Amino acid sequence: MAMTMMTMTMPGFPPLSVVGLVFPSLLLLLFFLHRLISSIGNKTSKQPLKCYPLVASSIDIYRNRHRRNQWLSELLLQSPTATFVLQRPLGLRQVFTANPANVRHILKSHFHLYPKGLYLHTALSDFLGSGIFNSDGPHWKSLRQISSHEFNTKSLRTFVHSVVRSELSLRLLPILSSAASSSNSTLDLQDLLQRFAFDNICNITFGHDPRCLLPSLPNTLFASSFDDAVRISSERFNCVLPLFWKTKRFLNVGSERRLKKAISLVRDFARTIVKQKKKEFINLTNTNHPNNANNAAAQDLLSRLILSNNNGGEDDETLGVDMVISFILAGRDTTSAALTWFFWLVSRNPRVEAEILKEIKGIEEEGSRDDGGMMVYEEVRREMGYTEAALCESMRLYPPVPTDTKEAAEDDVLPDGTEVRKGTRVAYHPYTMGRMERDPYEYPVFQAGPRVCLGKDMAMLQMKSVVAGVMRRFRVVPVLAEGAEPVFIADLTAKMKGGFPVRIEARE
Numbered sequence: 001m002a003m004t005m006m007t008m009t010m011p012g013f014p015p016l017s018v019v020g021l022v023f024p025s026l027l028l029l030l031f032f033l034h035r036l037i038s039s040i041g042n043k044t045s046k047q048p049l050k051c052y053p054l055v056a057s058s059i060d061i062y063r064n065r066h067r068r069n070q071w072l073s074e075l076l077l078q079s080p081t082a083t084f085v086l087q088r089p090l091g092l093r094q095v096f097t098a099n100p101a102n103v104r105h106i107l108k109s110h111f112h113l114y115p116k117g118l119y120l121h122t123a124l125s126d127f128l129g130s131g132i133f134n135s136d137g138p139h140w141k142s143l144r145q146i147s148s149h150e151f152n153t154k155s156l157r158t159f160v161h162s163v164v165r166s167e168l169s170l171r172l173l174p175i176l177s178s179a180a181s182s183s184n185s186t187l188d189l190q191d192l193l194q195r196f197a198f199d200n201i202c203n204i205t206f207g208h209d210p211r212c213l214l215p216s217l218p219n220t221l222f223a224s225s226f227d228d229a230v231r232i233s234s235e236r237f238n239c240v241l242p243l244f245w246k247t248k249r250f251l252n253v254g255s256e257r258r259l260k261k262a263i264s265l266v267r268d269f270a271r272t273i274v275k276q277k278k279k280e281f282i283n284l285t286n287t288n289h290p291n292n293a294n295n296a297a298a299q300d301l302l303s304r305l306i307l308s309n310n311n312g313g314e315d316d317e318t319l320g321v322d323m324v325i326s327f328i329l330a331g332r333d334t335t336s337a338a339l340t341w342f343f344w345l346v347s348r349n350p351r352v353e354a355e356i357l358k359e360i361k362g363i364e365e366e367g368s369r370d371d372g373g374m375m376v377y378e379e380v381r382r383e384m385g386y387t388e389a390a391l392c393e394s395m396r397l398y399p400p401v402p403t404d405t406k407e408a409a410e411d412d413v414l415p416d417g418t419e420v421r422k423g424t425r426v427a428y429h430p431y432t433m434g435r436m437e438r439d440p441y442e443y444p445v446f447q448a449g450p451r452v453c454l455g456k457d458m459a460m461l462q463m464k465s466v467v468a469g470v471m472r473r474f475r476v477v478p479v480l481a482e483g484a485e486p487v488f489i490a491d492l493t494a495k496m497k498g499g500f501p502v503r504i505e506a507r508e
Contacts (some may be wrong), residue, residue, distance in 0.1 A: 049075070049086070056087040058240045068238065069402050069490045072096055073432040081416040082436065089241055094425045096403075098432035100442040101415040106406055106428060108449035116140075117407020119425055123236040123245075127229045127263050129318065131326030143323070144450075150304045151454045157461065159299045161380065163203045164462050168469040171213040172196050176474050178215070179504040186479050189343060190500040191217070193336040193466075198223055200462065201331035206273045206324050207300035222269050228262035230329065234491035237405075267321055274302065274320035281306050301327060327455075333493035334400035335459050339466055340500050341398035342391055343476045344486060352390055353471075359386045360472050384464045391463050395445045402431035402490045404447065431488075475505040 049057050064071035075084050076098045083097040097103065106114045115136035128134040132143040150156055175192065179185040195212035202208050210220050232255050236245045248256040281303070302324060346353050363383050405427040412420045420426060430444050446453035453459075470476070479501040480486070487497035 049084075051087045054089065056089050056092075058089050061086075061088075061240050065238075065240075069431055069488065069494075072403070072429060073098075073435065076429055076432040077435065081418070082432070082439065083414065083416055083418050085418070093421070094427065095414075095418060095420055096427050096429060097414065097416075097418070098429045098436060099414070099416050100433065100439065102418070103428045103433070103442055103444055104448070105415050106426060107444065107447060107451065110412065111449050111451075113409050113412055114406035114426060115409055117405075117409075117423075117425065119242075119407060120237065120405060123242070124233055126259070127233045127266075128326055128329070129267075129322035131322035133326045133330065134322075143319075144454075146305060147323075147454055150301060151458065153304075155299070156301065156304065157458065160204055160458050161461060161465065163200055164465045167196060167200055167203075167213065168465065171199070172466075173469060173473065175213070175215060176470065176504045177506070180474060180506040183503075186501050186503060188499040189476065189502045190336065190340045190496050193339050194332065195223075196466070197332045197336040197462075198226075198328075201328050204301060204331070204458075205327045206270075206277065206302040208273055221265060225262040225265040226328065226332075228258060229266055230333070230492055232256075232259040232262070237492075266325065270321045270324045271317065274317055274324065277302050277306055277320075278317070329492065330453075330455060331459070333495070335462050337398070337400040337494045337496075338391065338395050338459075339463055340496050341488075341494075342394040342463070342467070343470075343502075344478060344496070344500065345394050345397070346390070346471075347476055347478050356387050356390060356467065356471060359384060360468050363468075364472070380461060380464050380468065384468065387464055387467055388460060391460065391467070392443070392445075396434035396443065398488055398494060399430040399434065399445045400494050401445075401492075402488075402494050403427050403429045404444075431490075473507060475507055477503040477505055479503055 049060050051057050052059065061068075076082050076096060082099040083095065083102060086094045086096060088094055097106075116134065117136070121134055121136075124134050130139060132140065132147060135143065172192065175187075179187050192213070195217065198212050199210055202210050210222055212218065212220055212223050235255065236242070236259075239245050245256060248254050249260075252260065302320060305323060306320065346356070405425055408420045408422055408424045408426055411422050414420060428444065433442065433444065442448070446456045478486075486500060489495055489497045
């Protein structure tokens with residue numbers, strides 16, 4: 001009895017009776033607050049933001065939760081400075097900007113004041129850990145230096161091209177050819193490109209082929225778990241009241257229960273791969289095997305990172321898992337989203353389609369080909385200028401990452417005069433910047449400054465290879481109702497709502 005009383009009154013902890021009253025009351029308050037926001041905010045609105053006591057602009061946020069990206073763009077385009085401050089519950093503020101001077105300020109000239117921050121790290125750490133896309137400070141700088149060295153090697157780029165070429169010739173093109181032979185066949189091109197990108201990035205990152213793009217289009221556990229982890233983590237980050245998802249995580253219910261299961265599957269699988277790679281490395285370095293640590297046996301990115309930074313401990317293993325997941329996230333949905341919107345735009349612009357075909361044909365007539373009739377690495381890298389420009393224009397209108405968020409480390413004032421308090425989330429919006437007619441826009445699709453995307457050249461190489469491989473053989477014809485246009489949606493990365501149904505026609 002004495003021990004029970006001592007535990008209940010231990011210094012630093014409230015009495016259990018108080019906890020028993022406060023916690024249910026807090027849950028009840030959250031429930032009624034959620035019902036209030038839901039009942040009022042059931043219709044979209046283009047009216048100016050309204051701010052209410054306690055809930056601030058949560059009603060408008062909730063109303064536009066299914067068109068968040070377009071809604072933010074409308075608000076930014078209405079603002080004279082292309083910046084506005086969103087009032088969140090409990091006095092929190094978030095700054096959104098599409099002002100090029102502000103973006104330069106955040107990403108380059110005052111980079112040290114705008115790290116990823118605690119909010120993003122908290123929302124994504126269960127999934128991404130402390131990987132390069134979810135870290136700041138010395139740890140991020142160390143990861144950046146390690147990764148930068150490997151991304152800048154010609155051998156990795158050549159390996160990337162060989163993986164993409166193999167996936168194209170053995171999987172994607174045969175599926176498109178089969179569809180072209182049937183006049184009534186319809187494919188979801190977005191799904192095919194996501195599968196293509198997932199196979200590619202897994203092979204490139206850690207030498208594993210998930211075989212998502214087999215003719216049967218199988219649903220693999222790793223891929224589906226990765227999808228769930230991305231979607232629910234994004235819901236966390238965009239939640240009107242973060243206390244909602246934190247409470248569900250504490251109680252292990254609903255979406256948080258599904259997220260926990262998905263993350264466990266993804267991280268366990270990645271950890272198994274990392275352990276296998278480290279074991280292979282140890283075997284190679286401890287024997288006289290011809291494929292030792294000093295040659296090209298370690299072609300995938302994970303093997304290269306292990307070779308360049310092998311510590312052999314648990315921390316090194318966790319680092320490998322975090323890096324694998326981060327690179328898959330960066331390399332899968334981004335390239336597939338960019339290509340999906342590219343093929344949609346090309347289908348609506350015959351002149352551009354003709355110019356791209358002219359460029360591909362000209363390179364093929366003058367250049368060399370591999371055994372499968374595909375362009376070689378140097379041709380894709382250097383001689384597809386018009387195609388690269390068309391891809392860049394597509395990403396200007398439909399950026400794979402339409403918004404990116406930082407957190408102010410100190411009080412600051414942006415170039416347009418917007419005051420930023422320490423701890424405020426500050427987001428720049430490439431989707432809006434690509435639609436601003438009154439100002440010259442920057443092009444932050446691949447970020448800029450110290451965090452500029454390391455995989456930019458690799459992504460462009462993959463996309464140009466796909467465009468050349470597909471367009472020289474097939475015409476992509478969207479299957480949409482007359483006058484209908486696909487809807488742009490965004491989680492951590494962008495997609496086309498409901499997929500991209502198309503017919504495939506063989507070119508003569």
